[in-house]
Amino acid sequence: MRVSQETRDALARIGETELRGASLDEVLQVLMFEHRTRAAFARLDAEEREDYRREAAELAPVDVQVHP
DSSP states (O other): OOOOOHHHHHHHHHHHTTTTTTOHHHHHHHHHHHHHHHHHHSSHHHHHHHHHHHHHHHHHHHHHHOOO
């Protein structure tokens, strides 16, 4: 894969500052997962999006971040 030095450095900064020292491969995996998630959400119709938001709001108080 060819990327510019600027892009590589930006990915490395994301890995270091936002993903607890993640490798470039791990950063790309996270970004691809986020992209697929947004794309799936965009395919939902208005009612399905509202159901999702409602359920997410109900679960938010018990949601915790997991650190492997």
